[in-house]
Amino acid sequence: MKRYVAAFSGMAVLLLLLIIFSICVGSVNISVSDIADIFTGANRTGAKYHIIYDIRLPRILAAVLLGGALSVSGFLLQIFFGNPIAGPYVLGISSGAKLFVAITMIVLLGHGIHINSFGMIAAAFVGSIAVMGFVLIISSKVNRNLLIVCGVLVGYICSAITDFFITFADDSNIVNLHNWSLGSFSGINWNNVYVISAVTLTTLVVTFIMSKPIGAFRMGESYALNMGVNVLAIRVAIILLSSVLSACVTAFAGPISFVGIAVPHLTKIITRTTKPIIMIPAVFLAGGIITLVCDDIARTVFAPTEISISSVTAVLLVPVVITMMIKTKKGEN
Amino acid sequence: MQHSGFCIKADNLKVGYEKKIIVDDIGFEVSSGEITTIIGPNGAGKSTILKTITKQLELMGGKITICDKDMQSMSFSDIAKKMSMVMTKRPHTELMTCFEVASTGRYPYTGRMGVLSKEDRDKVKEALRYTGALELADSDFNKISDGQKQRVMLARAICQDTDVIIMDEPVSFLDIKYKIDILDNIRDLARKKGIAIIMTLHELELARQISDKVICVGGGKVDKIGCVEEIFDGDYINRLYEIDEKSFDSITCNMMLPLKEDSAQVFVIAGGMESVNVIYRLARQGRAFYAGIISENDVAFRTAKAMAKEVVVTKAYYPIEESHINAAKKLIDGCTYYLCAVDEFGPYNSANKELLQYAIDTGKKKI
Structure with a gap:
């Protein structure tokens, strides 16, 4: 219990400090006193106010919420497939969402229709579910390592088709699509943040309420059944929840790699448990922290040029995934 | 036990998977405090029967009654309060202590968020003590031996507080000490706590010592049901397993390797x-x-x-x-x-x- 209290309070403090740090860094330097002025209402005009309030803060909040959502989505998929290297990105689910969002945007923009945030999420959700359905069919036919390979291949196909559409679409808005399709938190506004909070936090609460049946899956399906879990219903619920979470991320920030796989494992190092009642909020917090760090790196290291968030997450998190795979292999022997 | 007579009853059961019936026309009753053992050759369908009873496989025909209720009409949670199980394959867990694994038996009784009450914790501890696994409570389930794992899994089934416990090869792969300990626990559960036990066993010598009733499965059907004396009689077992009459002695339960020389010198x-x-x-x-x-x-x-x-x-x-x-x-x-x-x-x-x-x-x- 003490460990959990320490873990949560530690992560909360770290997140708060990181948010302040993230507001400060960037192509325009901002001091902590500037932030204090703005939040106390002493200063509500000027360039700095605009940078903090309209650019950095929404971006930071989006990174935290979406990073958390992506990590919880990965945690759910790992439990669902009983596979420690499952995640929305490697299973191709993020790419499926990306493909559907791109097609929807291109088609609608071609007809002069502007799509709102919920429309984007809906398109991403359809894409996620489509790929998820495909992965589920495969999962009954292949072993768990091949499942990941199939997921990666599906992801490539979806990305290829997306690139194809983007290359041949001629609308000037498509330029933005290109950045988005690589993964980026830039250009997120307050309206987006409201929608993101509404969707991710609601889904998170529902997931948290379901921690008991989700936890029953930790020992495999047959024991879950023997505990009195309606296995089919919970499986469907886990799939829907993880799809909503990863769809929301892809709709606003494009596909972000490896956060979904790596964060649950990093979180376990701190919490030393796999209990969903602890893990769901902990993974969310840790995902927020890690994604925020990655986004800070993405936008500051080569400032003013931004690199894609996935480049950063890949470099930082792939070593984590590999270490974890070696550990799992050892554990199995 | 408030109900009268049997705890679990199967009528004209058909079991199998992917629409293929493996064992047909199974009928048996198990009363409280009774141990029923299913024996038969590999692939005869023993596990398939248990998986059907525990709802892991769909019932392909017939009826299962638990404590006077048709199982098909019961909710998952109600079934979980009547019947617990120990499977052949020990589960693979991650960062779960033995206490945590055993406490999953309390799942049907805990509230919305699955938080264990004091009573739940006491029952888990009592069950772990019963199977001799209490000192393992804080150990990582993945890091203990197979025999110790089985003690924890049995404790899990016990603290689920059910009338029936189903076990698929509970002592396979265990050394002689664990085989004896686990079966001794199982016998006590039936005799002292009045739990109805249905299990499969490959160890015929142990089946003979512990079973009140033996169900023999072979050739796609229940070949014979009876008490130990009826089953371990003459060369019946030899015929069931399709082995030479010299290969198994039903009185000592000794297994014999076949002799290679044709004429004795x-x-x-x-x-x-x-x-x-x-x-x-x-x-x-x-x-x-x-x-x-x-x-x-x-x-x-x-x-x-x-x-x-x-x-x-x-x-x-x-x-x-x-x-x-x-x-x-x-x-x-x-x-x-x-x-x-x-x-x-x-x-x-x-x-x-x-x-x-x-x-x-x-x-x-x-x-």
């Missing part, structure tokens, strides 16, 4: 404990042999009967007759070697002393 003058070792040695070498003259109540009788090509036997507490001696001499005549496994010929064993002399006199070689 050795005569063993047998009787007493030492001859058991001698007989085993010959069997180990794969040599065929005759044995005699042994009384039915001799310690070596069952072994000799199971392993020797032919045994000259006398009825218990009857003197050895001339006809026995002649029969034995006839066997010695056909042999090249003899072996005397009797240390000392007692006053009632002059016949065997005579056989030894006969073997020497007829020029048989000693081995």
